[in-house]
Amino acid sequence: MAAAISIRVAAADFDQGAEIAALSEGRTDVGAVAAFVGLCRDEGGRLAALELQHYPGMAEAEIRRVVLEATTRWPALTAVTVVHRHGRIAPGGRIVLVACASGHRADAFAAAEFLMDFLKTRAPFWKKEHNADGTSGDWVEASHADDAAADRWRS
Amino acid sequence: MAAAISIRVAAADFDQGAEIAALSEGRTDVGAVAAFVGLCRDEGGRLAALELQHYPGMAEAEIRRVVLEATTRWPALTAVTVVHRHGRIAPGGRIVLVACASGHRADAFAAAEFLMDFLKTRAPFWKKEHNADGTSGDWVEASHADDAAADRWRS
Amino acid sequence: MTIAQLRLVYFAWVRERIGIEQETVMPPSDVVTAGDLIRWLAGRGDNYAHALQSPEAIRVAVDQMHADHDQPVTGAREVALFPPMTGG
Amino acid sequence: MTIAQLRLVYFAWVRERIGIEQETVMPPSDVVTAGDLIRWLAGRGDNYAHALQSPEAIRVAVDQMHADHDQPVTGAREVALFPPMTGG
Numbered sequence: 001m002a003a004a005i006s007i008r009v010a011a012a013d014f015d016q017g018a019e020i021a022a023l024s025e026g027r028t029d030v031g032a033v034a035a036f037v038g039l040c041r042d043e044g045g046r047l048a049a050l051e052l053q054h055y056p057g058m059a060e061a062e063i064r065r066v067v068l069e070a071t072t073r074w075p076a077l078t079a080v081t082v083v084h085r086h087g088r089i090a091p092g093g094r095i096v097l098v099a100c101a102s103g104h105r106a107d108a109f110a111a112a113e114f115l116m117d118f119l120k121t122r123a124p125f126w127k128k129e130h131n132a133d134g135t136s137g138d139w140v141e142a143s144h145a146d147d148a149a150a151d152r153w154r155s
Numbered sequence: 156m157a158a159a160i161s162i163r164v165a166a167a168d169f170d171q172g173a174e175i176a177a178l179s180e181g182r183t184d185v186g187a188v189a190a191f192v193g194l195c196r197d198e199g200g201r202l203a204a205l206e207l208q209h210y211p212g213m214a215e216a217e218i219r220r221v222v223l224e225a226t227t228r229w230p231a232l233t234a235v236t237v238v239h240r241h242g243r244i245a246p247g248g249r250i251v252l253v254a255c256a257s258g259h260r261a262d263a264f265a266a267a268e269f270l271m272d273f274l275k276t277r278a279p280f281w282k283k284e285h286n287a288d289g290t291s292g293d294w295v296e297a298s299h300a301d302d303a304a305a306d307r308w309r310s
Numbered sequence: 311m312t313i314a315q316l317r318l319v320y321f322a323w324v325r326e327r328i329g330i331e332q333e334t335v336m337p338p339s340d341v342v343t344a345g346d347l348i349r350w351l352a353g354r355g356d357n358y359a360h361a362l363q364s365p366e367a368i369r370v371a372v373d374q375m376h377a378d379h380d381q382p383v384t385g386a387r388e389v390a391l392f393p394p395m396t397g398g
Numbered sequence: 399m400t401i402a403q404l405r406l407v408y409f410a411w412v413r414e415r416i417g418i419e420q421e422t423v424m425p426p427s428d429v430v431t432a433g434d435l436i437r438w439l440a441g442r443g444d445n446y447a448h449a450l451q452s453p454e455a456i457r458v459a460v461d462q463m464h465a466d467h468d469q470p471v472t473g474a475r476e477v478a479l480f481p482p483m484t485g486g
Contacts (some may be wrong), residue, residue: 003259007197011300012210015172016171016172016175016176017170017171017172017173017175017176018172020171020172020175020192021171021172022192023246024192025196026247027247028195028196028197028200028246028247029197029199030194030196030247031194032191032192032193032194033191033192033193033194034189034190034191034207034267035175035190035192036187036188036189036190036260036263036264037175037179037187037188037190038184038186038187038260038398039179039185039186039187039188041184041185042183042184044184044389045183052326053321053322055250055319055321055374055390055392056370056395057374058325058371058374058375058390059376061375062374062375062376084397084398088290091183091184091295092179092181092182092185094376095398096397096398103196104272105191105193106300106304108191109191109264109267109268111269112189112264113260113264116264116398119395119397119398120395120396120398121395122376122395123395123397123398124321124390124395125373125390125395125396125397125398126321126322126392126393126395126396126397127324127396127397132267137278139322139323139393139396140394140396141324141394141396142393142396143396145261146398149261188426193486206426207485208409209485210407210409210459210462210478210480211458212462213462213463213478216462216463217462217463218465234445239485239486250486251485251486270486274485274486275484275485275486276482276483276485277464277483278483278485278486279409279459279478279480279483279485280483280485281409281480281481281483281484281485281486282484282485282486283410294410294411294481294484295484296481296482296484297481297482297484298484301486
């Protein structure tokens with residue numbers, strides 16, 4: 001049976017407990033849910049907020065393409081949920097949720113890491129910093145570590 | 156600063172959303188929370204429940220030793236929570252939660268996987284099957300896959 | 311041959327430097343690939359030159375799919391130009 | 399030398415086969431290691447023999463810490479015997 005896929009791009013915050021519970025709701029074949037929540041850091045007090053710009057339409061479509069790669073790679077996945085926020089997010093606020101359900105834990109963990117690595121490098125979102133001192137901040141630069149994290153799945 | 160460690164062994168169910176939220180509550184330096192929820196499977200309808208027996212005292216102590224190994228290996232971890240239930244758990248019910256918070260995602264994911272691999276092989280819990288047909292079930296046998304998963308961290 | 315209209319959308323500092331979010335253009339017929347499009351746009355004014363001065367830093371999506379610079383844009387409805395992504 | 403009392407606790411099928419959850423014993427002085435203890439217990443009756451017939455399948459904790467079979471149990475307060483763990 002194909003994995004149940006839920007993808008949402010929205011400004012609104014999400015309920016991580018409810019999202020994670022939904023992946024196994026009413027099922028008795030799910031032994032493992034691996035989840036990841038990405039949060040806004042203030043970078044040592046430097047930032048007042050992050051502003052996430054996204055490409056409406058493509059954001060959802062590209063996340064779906066990455067999720068379909070994951071469910072092809074790990075066909076035992078029973079459900080995958082991705083929620084990605086846009087707009088202004090204050091330090092401590094949630095940015096992204098990825099959750100993967102499977103019979104066993106190895107697939108769930110691997111798929112969640114895979115999704116995060118490729119969301120970072122392929123999902124059309126851009127973060128702009130708002131500085132705590134009121135000055136206009138810079139656009140966050142793409143990280144080489146994120147590129148390397150995505151590359152390790154190509155072997 | 157040392158990671159905030161929360162360990163609980165209890166028969167009661169847990170609130171995964173609240174547990175995950177607690178790891179970053181009031182903090183602005185946490186960019187990543189990786190979490191894992193282990194659930195009871197019915198093994199294709201064969202099982203009515205799992206009964207988890209544990210070694211009171213040692214269970215908490217051994218989980219703490221595994222968590223301290225994780226915080227030593229990944230010193231950037233800001234918080235680790237482990238909740239492990241005992242007693243009778245029906246299919247679909249939650250058994251275990253592991254959640255790790257860090258500045259960045261790689262440490263959080265690695266530590267959560269490490270904790271699950273070692274909880275499986277070192278935490279003094281034993282699962283007994285209760286069969287759906289009313290017959291008395293067997294004690295679950297330790298899995299070679301779990302031993303291998305733990306061994307990969309020894310390199 | 312009809313002159314093809316192409317919707318361009320810009321994101322992040324590409325948008326800020328060009329100064330507009332989106333526009334519709336009619337590129338000349340020698341603009342075939344995404345790379346051709348970037349070079350043609352860069353000649354349209356200082357704001358475009360500033361945004362597109364390092365073409366290797368520009369990512370492209372053609373009809374909302376990631377594309378290389380050598381991918382054709384002829385026949386596309388929408389081309390997006392943006393810096394490397396930083397979501398997640 | 400005083401005769402040392404030792405609390406033994408059993409889990410999972412070790413508990414079921416022996417038929418008790420815990421007991422206090424006074425092993426003879428030639429019981430030094432956890433392995434010695436398992437061999438001595440196995441001779442105490444059919445239930446013990448059945449539970450402990452494959453010593454390599456038995457895991458040991460001494461004072462609530464995992465221990466190898468060659469670890470001394472002299473001076474310990476509590477020794478636990480159980481099969482490989484299946485939590486998580």
